[in-house]
Amino acid sequence: MITNDTDDFIECGCIQTDISDHYPTFAVINNIENILNQNTEFSRLNFSHYDTADFVSDLSRISWQSVYNCEDTDKAYDTFCNLFLNIATKHAPVIKVKSKDPHIRKPWISKGLITSARKKHKLYHRMKRSPNNAELENKYKTYRNILTKLLKAAKKKYYFNKFLSVKNNINKTWKSIEQKHEYVYAQKN
Numbered sequence: 001m002i003t004n005d006t007d008d009f010i011e012c013g014c015i016q017t018d019i020s021d022h023y024p025t026f027a028v029i030n031n032i033e034n035i036l037n038q039n040t041e042f043s044r045l046n047f048s049h050y051d052t053a054d055f056v057s058d059l060s061r062i063s064w065q066s067v068y069n070c071e072d073t074d075k076a077y078d079t080f081c082n083l084f085l086n087i088a089t090k091h092a093p094v095i096k097v098k099s100k101d102p103h104i105r106k107p108w109i110s111k112g113l114i115t116s117a118r119k120k121h122k123l124y125h126r127m128k129r130s131p132n133n134a135e136l137e138n139k140y141k142t143y144r145n146i147l148t149k150l151l152k153a154a155k156k157k158y159y160f161n162k163f164l165s166v167k168n169n170i171n172k173t174w175k176s177i178e179q180k181h182e183y184v185y186a187q188k189n
Contacts, residue, residue, distance in 0.1 A: 003087060005061070007115040010150075011024065011027070011028045012025065012026060012027040012028070013026060014026075016128060017121060017124065017125075018120070018121065018144070033092070041096045041097065041098050042096070042097055043094045043095070043096060043097070044094070044095060044096075045088065045089065045092035045093070045094060046072055046093050046094070046095040047092045050091055050092050051091065055087065055088075055091045058087045058090065059084075060093070062083055062087065064080075064083070066079050066083070067079050067080045067083070069149070075186055103133055107158060108151075108154045108155045108158035108159075109151070109154065110154065113150060113151060113154060115146075116147050116150070116183070117147065119143070120143055120144055120147050121141055122141060123140040123144075124140055124144075126140075127140045162176055163176060
């Protein structure tokens with residue numbers, strides 16, 4: 001993990017879990033309560049109009065001699081970062097994003113589904129510790145697939161009931177559609 005704020009970080013690493021096909025990274029941060037309580041903005045790259053071919057083409061036109069000629073590795077790294085980030089921000093401009101409340105949960109996820117997700121994670125870790133145990137792998141995969149179906153069903157039921165409750169009020173219906181759209185948009189960004 002690379003950061004320019006080394007004062008607040010204590011430790012970072014990877015978590016072995018089955019959330020996706022890549023292990024998530026983490027960072028332990030000092031004064032996290034102060035950071036979370038602030039309604040701060042942070043910067044990120046906007047990839048909405050990103051074109052890989054153009055990006056690679058621009059990178060290939062850069063002269064990297066200034067990096068190769070640096071005898072100090074720190075200066076070489078800084079030079080590389082500056083060259084690379086100039087091209088990156090050209091293709092994916094920096095935008096300001098407001099921080100989100102970390103306690104917001106998907107409204108269709110019940111305590112039972114959270115418990116099931118925790119059980120699935122435990123099965124995953126048991127399976128990873130015993131990679132040659134086909135029975136444990138099958139148990140995990142079956143449990144994972146059932147949980148995925150339950151999550152999809154809970155989401156579908158939540159939105160069905162939400163729209164059913166406002167079906168006779170066009171204003172509330174549109175507000176519900178806008179809320180769903182905002183939620184989906186927030187998940188994508």
